Amino acid sequence: MKILVCISKSPDTTSKIAFTDGNSKFDENGVQYIINPYDEWYALVRALELKEANGGSVSVITVGAAQDDAIIRKALAIGADDATRIDAEPTDAYFVAMQIANYAKENAFDMVLTGKETINYNGSQVGGMISEAMDLPFVSLASKMDVAGEIATLETEIVGGIQIVEVQLPAVISCAKGMAEQRIPNMRGIMAARTKPLNVLPASAVDALTSFESYSLPEAKTACKMIDPNNMDELVKLLHEEAKVI
């Protein structure tokens, strides 16, 4: 089974969020980039588990500039067999999805996996877009996945519970918590990653459909009002009369 895992970079979860150039750009100063946690912890690790159980290969792909090679090398260190970087600025979800879909169409994967969303843009768009561009079924927000032959059985989140669905492969699947556990790359993996193939391909001509014009930060919270632990009636009164939430 051939699996393609889509990798996006995102700022480390502890990064300070700030903007520059008149609030039109994310301030990358001092920001450490990581593999988007959903892509790494859930999509990539589950793909590796499936390969270990059933054989096949795991490829990773990202859309980005040369400095993002470090990100995709980490995916190789965790265990992916080969990597592809589409050499372009990832301008919007549509642009990224079209690049990946064009690559995937030519390489006959049984499964294309994404994380459920990135932690910087939270759009949850790329997986669905790839599926439509490839005319494949899309199972979103899967928290469990098993594969038998050409059929994948998945558990996905629905309002107030879960549902179990079955889909004929090939398919596009977005992965959420529950799918797998984080893996820390070991020294052998890191050494092996240096010699695994990392192909750099030019981007196909695609126009982005959306653009971020500016950013802003939320207003600082007003100071927290401290309540006497022995006076919960006071808290209830404030929640009712001042905050008006109960």
Add this chain to the structure above:
Amino acid sequence: MSTLVYINSRDGIAKNAYEAITYASKLGQEVIAITTGNANDSLLATAGEYGASKILVDKSVGTDDAQQITRVIASAVETTGANTIVFSNELVAKAVAPRLSVRLKAGLISGAIATPEGNTVKVNVFSGKAFGAVKINSDKKIISLLPNSIQPEQSGTACSVEEFNGNAGEAKIKLLETKKPEGEIPLPEAELVVSAGRGLKGPENWGMIEDLAKELGAATACSRPVADIGWRPHHEHVGQTGVAIRPNLYIAAGISGAIQHLAGVNGSKVIVVVNTDEEAPFFKAADYGILGDAFEVIPKLTEAIKKFKASN
């Protein structure tokens, strides 16, 4: 020109669907709603109360198959000539809206939290730590509204319900089973949430959290370590890598408030924090703080809520 709003009516019509219709009616064009499945006409007609002139329903689609729903909406866009499509950014829309974006070559803004200002729409980015103003460069536009960002406004009366054949095609995803725990309030929908973390010391101590949630009519949630060590189910984990929620009230007991946890709850309107450590970072993000032991404070709060309900 008109605005088309997709609403999910498979298990009744949720509040977020009425929010989406209200949002669409603020765009100043005729609003047409569209849905799939077998909900009864009198329920579907309530779309009119929030501003829809009619609702189209394709009864041939029985599940939430994103491929089928995308085809139905695309047909409706063609039939109605709509130039804007609005969703509530709930689970089904998260699968359908991106597909529709590619099918129509229409730019998609997901997670909108306000009506358009000029040619941009405000969205949540960086897991709620910042806002972005996004512009759509295509003629057709898709906006997916973050639930609980605006209040539904009842402005009209029931509308007509029209059957619609959207050429949905075949379902490629087979639904085998649905599991919904009885009596629990779904977390992403909840307006009130009671949450607890490692400070509770063990899963056997969650009874008081459940009691408070029951008294309030709230959903229960937890921090990441608690879900990871198996004290609570994964679907209760709120935070950067779990569920992001925006309730009206979030009560956190025994959670220090790491930045990753805050990312999942900073959209809450009011935050109450109970912690024994006055240095807990969560107090900086809280509206009301109680420096005290959750084991004493939570039962007292439950009693106070009981008393409040009895006197109201």
